[in-house]
Amino acid sequence: MSDSPQGPKTTPATAPARQSNLDRQKEALARLVGVALKMLIDLELKLGFVPNEKKAEFTKAKKPFTAPSYQAWYTEAQEVIRQLIPDRLTEFRELYRPEKPRKEITYMTYTISDGLHGIEVSRLGEALFDGQRVMRDKFHTQYTILQSAERRFDSVLFDIRRMLQADLHDSEIDAARELLKNGYLRAAGALTGVVLEAHLAEVAKSHGVTISKKDPTIGDLNDPLKNAGVYDVTTWRLIQRLGDIRNLCSHKKTEEPTKEQVKDLIEGTVKISHEVM
Structure with a gap:
């Protein structure tokens, strides 16, 4: 028996389960945290923080830390901080670039932006500190701030679900009272x-x-x-x-x-x- 003009019948594929917006946002946040960790590993490899016997293992897990890759990550990450933990936003930004003019660049005021531009600070021809290492420390702090945002996201999800559940239960209790009344x-x-x-x-x-x-x-x-x-x-x-x-x-x-x-x-x-x- 030949197929119909429309072609052979096929069984439609099962539609994938739809993700909620919250689930998609949670996945995006986890991806941002993962990218930061990979870039941090790259910095630590370049600075010699990783033991020789671990270098091969760490190299596979890294993502090159470059100005473009960092800038792309920072743009997304600061929006997450703004929404989930806004009280840490100023700190997060200051680690990248000072919002006010600096009288001098010291270990405390040195930022990731300085490191990306290769700025080194010296006095009488002697380096006061290693700018790349300070940049690594500042980026590590940004990474931990983003991790705290990830933990905050879980608690926000829990609060939202609990409120929705409470609203649903309240309406069902109201319905039960009405049934009792009648x-x-x-x-x-x-x-x-x-x-x-x-x-x-x-x-x-x-x-x-x-x-x-x-x-x-x-x-x-x-x-x-x-x-x-x-x-x-x-x-x-x-x-x-x-x-x-x-x-x-x-x-x-x-x-x-x-x-x-x-x-x-x-x-x-x-x-x-x-x-x-």
Whole structure:
């Protein structure tokens, strides 16, 4: 049987997962930190900071430190500093070039720009210091500042995700209260239980507490968090009781949840979400 005029049918390729803007920015920042490290290695090789037995290994990992490569890196890096840790921006810039006129060039006032232009400082024909080594020291400081921006980015991401999660939980709690108000006790309790589960799972993740089950329940999360010292026995008992009410709402049994029980579940979940972080 011949193919159709349009050609043989093909199975469409699976579309790659879309990255969020935050993830792309995080990758770009990691790339900038990596480029800085490679240029720093190049400087250290040129200055003889690397032992002979390590030179071959380090040479493979380096990126030439030149005026154009540094300028390209600096332009991107200072924008990252401006956005994430603006209180370090002036320091970062001053390491490259002084923003105010200098009375003299000393070890403290010597900048990366001076090093790129090959400026050396001497007195009576004797060098006061090695400009290339000072440039390396100043660039290393810029590198560590950018590293701190990378760590700050992770904390910013965590804060953003936590705020978004809190907003989502607030809207779900509001919906649960509305269900309770209209007499849908089981639905209100089940929805609140989902909120409590999600919050405890996020707490476990932020504290590095390993949960063995793939889809853990409130009870599966409660014991490991208490054992890890995230909260005390009093809080553990409260969460255990909230989990019991949630189970009563989620599973059809002869016993029906009361309005007071569901209200306790909602208010207890709000308390836990505000106090257990």
